[in-house]
Amino acid sequence: xxSLEHISKTFGANRPDAVHAVRDVSLRVRPGEIYGIIGYSxxxxxxLVRCVNLLExxxxxxxxxxxxxxxxxxxxxLRLARKKIGMIFQQFNLLAGRTVAQNxxxxxxxxGIPRAQIREKVKRLLEYVxxxxxxxxxxxxxxxxxxxxxxxxxxxxNDPKVLLCDEATSALDPQTTQSILxxxxxxxxxxxxxxxxxxxEMAVIKKICHRVAVMENGEVVEENDVISLFADPKRQITRxxxxxxxxxxxxxxxxxxxxxxxxxxxxxxxxxxxxxxAEVSQPLISRMTKQFDLEINILFGDLExxxxxxxxxxxxxxxxxxxxxxxxxAFLDSEHISVEVIRDxxxx
Ligand SMILES: Nc1ncnc2c1ncn2[C@@H]1O[C@H](COP(=O)(O)OP(=O)(O)O)[C@@H](O)[C@H]1O
Ligand SMILES: [Mg+2]
Numbered sequence: 001x002x003s004l005e006h007i008s009k010t011f012g013a014n015r016p017d018a019v020h021a022v023r024d025v026s027l028r029v030r031p032g033e034i035y036g037i038i039g040y041s042x043x044x045x046x047x048l049v050r051c052v053n054l055l056e057x058x059x060x061x062x063x064x065x066x067x068x069x070x071x072x073x074x075x076x077x078l079r080l081a082r083k084k085i086g087m088i089f090q091q092f093n094l095l096a097g098r099t100v101a102q103n104x105x106x107x108x109x110x111x112g113i114p115r116a117q118i119r120e121k122v123k124r125l126l127e128y129v130x131x132x133x134x135x136x137x138x139x140x141x142x143x144x145x146x147x148x149x150x151x152x153x154x155x156x157x158n159d160p161k162v163l164l165c166d167e168a169t170s171a172l173d174p175q176t177t178q179s180i181l182x183x184x185x186x187x188x189x190x191x192x193x194x195x196x197x198x199x200x201e202m203a204v205i206k207k208i209c210h211r212v213a214v215m216e217n218g219e220v221v222e223e224n225d226v227i228s229l230f231a232d233p234k235r236q237i238t239r240x241x242x243x244x245x246x247x248x249x250x251x252x253x254x255x256x257x258x259x260x261x262x263x264x265x266x267x268x269x270x271x272x273x274x275x276x277x278a279e280v281s282q283p284l285i286s287r288m289t290k291q292f293d294l295e296i297n298i299l300f301g302d303l304e305x306x307x308x309x310x311x312x313x314x315x316x317x318x319x320x321x322x323x324x325x326x327x328x329x330a331f332l333d334s335e336h337i338s339v340e341v342i343r344d345x346x347x348x
Contacts, residue, residue: 001194002029007061021047023218034195036205039215045198086155090167092147094139101135125153145176202241231276232338270343275312292327294320
């Protein structure tokens with residue numbers, strides 16, 4: 001649905017203080033999927049997503065939407081093509097001087113659509129986002145969640161194929177965030193709209209995305225389907241993001257505080273293992289204990305539901321001869337279990 005080919009964006013290209021906001025990013029978003037882009041502030045997420053609808057012209061690279069190269073279109077053609085793309089923002093961007101209904105109708109005016117038809121459409125959109133009673137309210141009379149619902153209704157007015165969401169829930173409290181994410185999921189399932197979600201919160205990715213790209217310094221440094229990313233993160237930055245949502249991350253402050261349960265005997269290893277399936281954890285651990293003459297002391301285990309799939313994780317201390325520990329690690333590797341060493345007393 002969206003294809004970005006070697007997109008770069010440099011601000012102030014000829015100046016000494018040039019900013020390389022996006023560096024050679026290529027990615028594809030499939031029809032009907034919810035695609036997440038996660039990164040810290042300044043990573044280039046907003047710039048990249050603005051390149052999709054050419055609110056920002058890339059310095060280099062091509063943008064395709066539904067098979068059409070947007071970067072090759074004339075301004076008039078582009079205006080038309082843009083109607084296939086809706087966008088919502090962290091700050092909602094509603095016009096304060098217009099009512100809710102007028103905000104939603106905005107992009108339909110001057111389109112040649114008869115007024116009665118516009119009114120009918122606005123009514124249906126308001127029903128869809130469950131705000132029928134707010135048609136004549138002013139934006140200032142709405143809560144943050146209601147404002148975002150209006151912004152979503154407005155974005156849907158042109159029946160877009162794609163919805164771009166730039167930190168759409170970042171200004172909302174956790175409960176409102178859940179309800180907006182639920183609404184996005186509904187648009188995706190019921191209307192088949194392809195959604196791109198920009199966020200700095202792993203919880204958002206975990207809740208609704210099918211695939212995800214991790215951005216750092218203008219580059220996509222890791223991309224995967226969400227379950228595989230959780231099961232086997234490749235980059236440190238990805239692990240850092242995962243820590244923010246997993247109960248297993250409770251181990252890090254304990255290690256930092258040198259809590260007694262995290263103290264190791266010489267030769268021990270403290271590890272965090274992640275499994276793509278929840279049910280493998282028990283057999284795996286009993287098998288390693290027997291096969292490698294290893295003592296495994298489980299500190300905590302966890303079950304997470306990611307995109308509807310249960311996944312397991314265990315934090316444990318391995319105690320045994322160096323060969324036994326090495327054997328167990330090789331075994332885990334052969335089983336494609338992701339292992340993060342948290343504390344290592346093997347050489348101590
Ligand atoms: N219009 C602009 N002019 C100059 N620099 C910009 C502009 N927009 C963004 N940047 C810079 O580009 C980098 C990426 O910004 P942005 O895309 O907003 O990142 P993110 O959305 O991940 O926080 C930042 O260093 C930012 O300061
Ligand atoms: Mg941003």
